[in-house]
Amino acid sequence: MHAYQAPIEDYRFLLNEVLGFDEAMGELGLDVDATLAEAVLEEAGRYCAERLAPLNREGDEHGSTLKDGAVTTPPGFAAAWRDFTEAGWTSLAADPAYGGQGLPFILQLWQDEMLSATNMAFGLFPGLTRGAAEAIAAHASEGLKSTYLPHLTSGAWTGAMALTESGAGTDLALLKTKAVPLGEDRFAITGTKIFISSGDHDFGGNVVHLVLARLPDAPPGVKGISLFLVPKFLPDDAGGHTVRNTLSVGALEKKMGIHGQPTCVMNYDGAVGWLVGEANKGLAAMFTMMNAERLMVGIQGLGLAGGAYSQAAAYARDRLQGRSADGTRGPVAIIEHADVRRMLLGVRSFVEAGRALAGWTALHLDRAHRHPDASERARSDALVALLTPVVKAGFTDLGFEATVQAQQVFGGHGYIREWGMEQFVRDARIAQIYEGTNGVQAMDLVGRKLGLNGGAVVESFFALIEADLAKASGEAAPVAEAVTKALALLRNATQALKGADIDQSGGAAVDYLRLFALVALGWMWVRMATAPGDTPQHQAKRALASFYAQRVLPQTEGLAAALASGSASLFALPADAF
Incomplete structure (x- = not known):
């Protein structure tokens, strides 16, 4: 396998040119700028590359074991955890009152992406610890908080x-x-x-x-x-x-x-x-932890997709097979073949837009917790609630599909353990299931989240997208036009689901969530394509935005047609005919 390279340049681009990180931190009164954020992410990426990625395959092959009631994790995991905690990675965005560093959540979420890209099994330990701490902080007595939160924050527990x-x-x-x-x-x-x-x-x-x-x-x-x-x-x-x-x-x-x-x-x-x-009232308290975990699980899908993409792209540059399109050269690197490019671009167009949408969501989570204006806190909290099932289910569905496509780039070698791609596929599959199956997430979106504040939250989200679409020009204009058409389909589907009965909403939910996710990712491509500049990175962003608009967004038309068909075909067969 090729050595893991953390996507630091992409994080830098998003912080400085897409998400307005410095301005956002200033609004929240945080003494953090993009330079510091980049440094933190770079160190996190180095740890993931040097300590966790080398343990990933052995962890998969060895597994955790149980003997005489004692659990033993794979070789190297316990030592890696000690290094992880001593470096302060468990306390990154935690409350300083309990020993946390109080850094913005976007750094935590992108760290989760790198953890998942390099060693998802290990990454669950800090993610679940953080979720438990959040639930205790929100609902437990002061005695329990003072006893348990410092140890959970430090990673000692x-x-x-x-x-x-x-x-x-x-x-x-x-x-x-x-x-x-x-x-x-x-x-x-x-x-x-x-x-x-x-x-x-x-x-x-x-x-x-x-x-x-x-x-x-x-x-x-x-x-x-x-x-x-x-x-x-x-x-x-x-x-x-x-x-x-x-x-x-x-x-x-x-x-x-x-x-x-x-x-x-x-x-x-x-x-x-x-x-x-x-x-x-325990279920409400537990949902504090579950909602945090659902965002983390969505990022697992994103991280695995990004990790699989980097391996597939490197392989495609190295692997010689077949002849050039004009037949004059051969063998050529398979990156020259159109179908290989189609697969790689499909994965990358999800990963980079997903990374941007995750960052946007994380910034609103910080606004929900830290903004001085109560109305702004409530607004951001509602937007995060709306997007949580979209990130969890949308990112894990697309993430699993991405790992399969990346595996396909390897051909037969992708099916062999030596190359590591089959592990990406196997690891990614659970993310669609745990923390609430993706079907349940879709029904949560349709049944609960669309009705937040009488539908005002989803309308405000659509308005944010429309405001950015209206500003697009130049090479970004055709991308904005494609997203505008897709957003119209999403609006129509949203309107049609108002007052739908349980069969109609249940049958529509998964397709609706995917339609929602594709539009939201398209919005991020418009924002990235409109970033001024003509560096190779800017050119690549505009090229990927065009690919997404032309080759991915057309899926929204099929989804809209399926949604419009209703639920009758789902119940045409009696139960005993299955």
């Missing part, structure tokens, strides 16, 4: 999210894990959870589980779910955390991909835990 049970996946109303009061604000948690990423490891320190369970007097359904903090180690009399709690790993899941990540079956046998937030 890690976090895990325990929702799923064998009979309760998407429908959490069916979960059976119980919580019995013990007095002194403590509860005994009993039950079994499955698919628990980072449930245990050999890094040392505590593992802090956030567990959904039911109190004895809880009402039925999701209204009776509470959230509990259940650590691997309990406090001792000396003020440390050395007393082993009664939770254990029953098994490690055998999976299609991310073999280096210990995905655990967790048994809680009267394990001691503390209530996080209010009783019977």
Whole structure:
């Protein structure tokens, strides 16, 4: 495999010429500029290239193991985690009140991209730890915050999210894990959870589980779910955390991909835990962590696509096969062949636009948390809520397709483990499933997010796109024209879904989300194509924008036609005919 090269030049272009990073930081009162941001990203990219990428294949082949109740991660993972935490990477965007660096979230999100591009299995450890810390910070008591957040922020302890049970996946109303009061604000948690990423490891320190369970007097359904903090180690009399709690790993899941990540079956046998937030309102508290994780998972799809692209492009430049188009030369590098270029451009046109849209979303997440104007905070928070299912599902669907296309560039070699491409494909597949399947994300977009503020949020988002389209000129004008047509299709589909019944909205949701994602990515291409300048990078951006407009955006017409057909064909066959 070719050595990983972090996309620092692209980050620099986006910070300075597309996203208005310095202006955004000034508006938020943060003493951070693009020069500092680039330096942080460059160091993060160096760590990923030098420490994590070399562990990726061995982690896949060796996997995590379970023996006598103890989890062992692949060789090198524990040492890499120590280096990662000592360098401060777990605290990048965390609250300074608990030892964080307080840097803007865009740096965290792009770091997640590089982690996923080089070692997705490893990248889940810091991502889940960060999500647990955010949920605790938002909902836990001051005592729990002061006890757990400094350790989670530093990476001395890690976090895990325990929702799923064998009979309760998407429908959490069916979960059976119980919580019995013990007095002194403590509860005994009993039950079994499955698919628990980072449930245990050999890094040392505590593992802090956030567990959904039911109190004895809880009402039925999701209204009776509470959230509990259940650590691997309990406090001792000396003020440390050395007393082993009664939770254990029953098994490690055998999976299609991310073999280096210990995905655990967790048994809680009267394990001691503390209530996080209010009783019977645990699902709302857990959604703080889930929404953070959904953005991270979307970036996993983006990162894997970018990592796969860099390998495929390097291979296409080196691999000699076939003759030139005019037949005068041969063998030639396969980058000269039209179909290879089609595949590579398709992947790259998603990756670079996705990177831009992720950055735009991250900046609005910072606005939602830090802007001095409450109305601006609310506006940005609503935009992030709207885009969260789009990033999660859109980026992971397109990301998986991108890894397959990158694998295809290698031909037969892409199917062989030696080249690493089949691992990209296997690892990418889970991102479409966990943290809420992409079908569920699509139904969330259609059923909930389009109705935010009576539909005003989605309309404001469309207005942002239209404002940029109106300013496009020169080489960007044809791209803007194509996006304008696609946006009109999206507007019509949005209007048609208002008041739709459950069958119509459920049958339309996935196609609608893809249509939404393609338009949003097209918007980013307009913004990149209008950046002034005539360097090779500017020329490449305009060429890629034209490719996207001509070869990718036409998919929106087919999606719009499918959406207009309604749901009748989905129910033409009776259930017993399947």
